[in-house]
Amino acid sequence: MARPPRAAASLPQHRLSVVVLGLLLFRAAAKAQLSGDSYYDASCPAALLTIRTVVSAAVLLDPRMGASLLRLHFHDCFVQGCDASVLLDDTGNFTGEKGAGPNAGSLRGFEVVDNAKMLLETLCPQTVSCADILAVAARDAVVQLGGPSWAVQLGRRDSTTASASLANSDLPSPSSTLATLLTAFSNKGLTTTDMVALSGAHTIGRAQCANFRDRIYNDTDIDASFAASLRAGCPQSGDGSSLAPLDESSPDGFDNGYFGGLLSGRGLLHSDQALFAGGGGGSTDGLVRSYAASNGQFSGDFASAMVKMGGISPLTGTAGEVRVNCRAVN
Numbered sequence: 001m002a003r004p005p006r007a008a009a010s011l012p013q014h015r016l017s018v019v020v021l022g023l024l025l026f027r028a029a030a031k032a033q034l035s036g037d038s039y040y041d042a043s044c045p046a047a048l049l050t051i052r053t054v055v056s057a058a059v060l061l062d063p064r065m066g067a068s069l070l071r072l073h074f075h076d077c078f079v080q081g082c083d084a085s086v087l088l089d090d091t092g093n094f095t096g097e098k099g100a101g102p103n104a105g106s107l108r109g110f111e112v113v114d115n116a117k118m119l120l121e122t123l124c125p126q127t128v129s130c131a132d133i134l135a136v137a138a139r140d141a142v143v144q145l146g147g148p149s150w151a152v153q154l155g156r157r158d159s160t161t162a163s164a165s166l167a168n169s170d171l172p173s174p175s176s177t178l179a180t181l182l183t184a185f186s187n188k189g190l191t192t193t194d195m196v197a198l199s200g201a202h203t204i205g206r207a208q209c210a211n212f213r214d215r216i217y218n219d220t221d222i223d224a225s226f227a228a229s230l231r232a233g234c235p236q237s238g239d240g241s242s243l244a245p246l247d248e249s250s251p252d253g254f255d256n257g258y259f260g261g262l263l264s265g266r267g268l269l270h271s272d273q274a275l276f277a278g279g280g281g282g283s284t285d286g287l288v289r290s291y292a293a294s295n296g297q298f299s300g301d302f303a304s305a306m307v308k309m310g311g312i313s314p315l316t317g318t319a320g321e322v323r324v325n326c327r328a329v330n
């Protein structure tokens with residue numbers, strides 16, 4: 001008769017239970033992690049190609065859509081984690097995040113996500129989460145506009161809840177100081193380098209007058225001719241919906257031009273210029289200078305920071321659900 005392995009036989013019963021418990025805890029902890037980018041290879045082999053095709057068509061039609069999709073992923077991840085909570089529509093008895101201050105009248109790209117989801121539901125029903133669609137779409141949009149690529153970690157599931165109050169408290173405002181920005185990002189486990197690199201997302205896209213009005217009429221650290229040219233299209237009061245590029249040097253090209261703008265006082269938002277004080281120097285001035293000098297350094301740090309941001313508190317395993325319609329819980 002085979003003898004039991006020595007190690008197991010010689011372990012007292014209670015120590016064996018501790019080892020088993022440890023292994024179970026390890027498995028549970030491992031489950032809370034995202035998986036690599038091959039996550040859907042078996043369950044939905046065309047998933048990534050489908051998302052890329054839908055994003056590609058949308059960005060070809062409207063290059064700004066690339067920026068809007070990138071921002072959607074950010075606004076998802078900073079509120080309850082990357083769980084697609086941002087996509088839920090309000091209903092009679094449910095208030096989502098779309099009406100929150102930083103999102104209302106400003107977030108775009110929901111239809112693009114709907115289109116990808118519709119195709120994915122036909123190909124492989126209830127398999128690819130809306131939160132993963134957002135993460136992949138953000139990467140594909142950046143690549144299409146000339147930016148870096150990265151392997152998107154996958155396996156997020158979708159929330160059954162949303163939080164307008166967290167959207168109001170956790171998403172940074174354009175009037176933020178550097179200290180406020182650093183705190184907002186560190187609250188999400190992101191470093192100073194992550195914060196500065198991720199702010200480089202403002203190398204693409206547009207902002208509405210209402211969000212840079214105070215800066216162009218009241219800030220003193222703004223380039224005078226830059227402020228004057230913006231005032232022409234953005235009245236001091238009244239309609240605040242006119243748009244200006246966040247990076248005037250290449251509004252639809254993902255590069256380090258945004259940082260060059262900051263060096264010359266041409267950041268569009270107060271929160272953009274907060275990253276570069278000049279003169280005696282703020283604590284992030286060195287990073288801004290480095291990124292302005294090296295697109296390679298910016299690209300590498302941006303890609304790493306996107307992977308970190310995409311890993312904020314995901315729902316994995318059996319938590320949450322895979323929504324059938326990204327706008328509503330199942």
Ligand code: HEM
Nearest residue numbers: 067068071074106172173174198201205206207208211271
């Ligand atoms: C550092 C703190 C940040 C603040 C205060 C901030 C604030 C803003 C504001 C006010 C706008 C203009 C919205 C409008 O006028 O409709 C905007 C646009 C944008 N933001 Fe940020 N943002 C921040 C960080 C980020 C991050 C981390 C990302 C992505 C990784 C991001 C991506 C974008 C993009 C791509 C746009 C343009 C969107 C479009 O054209 O549709 N932002 N942001």
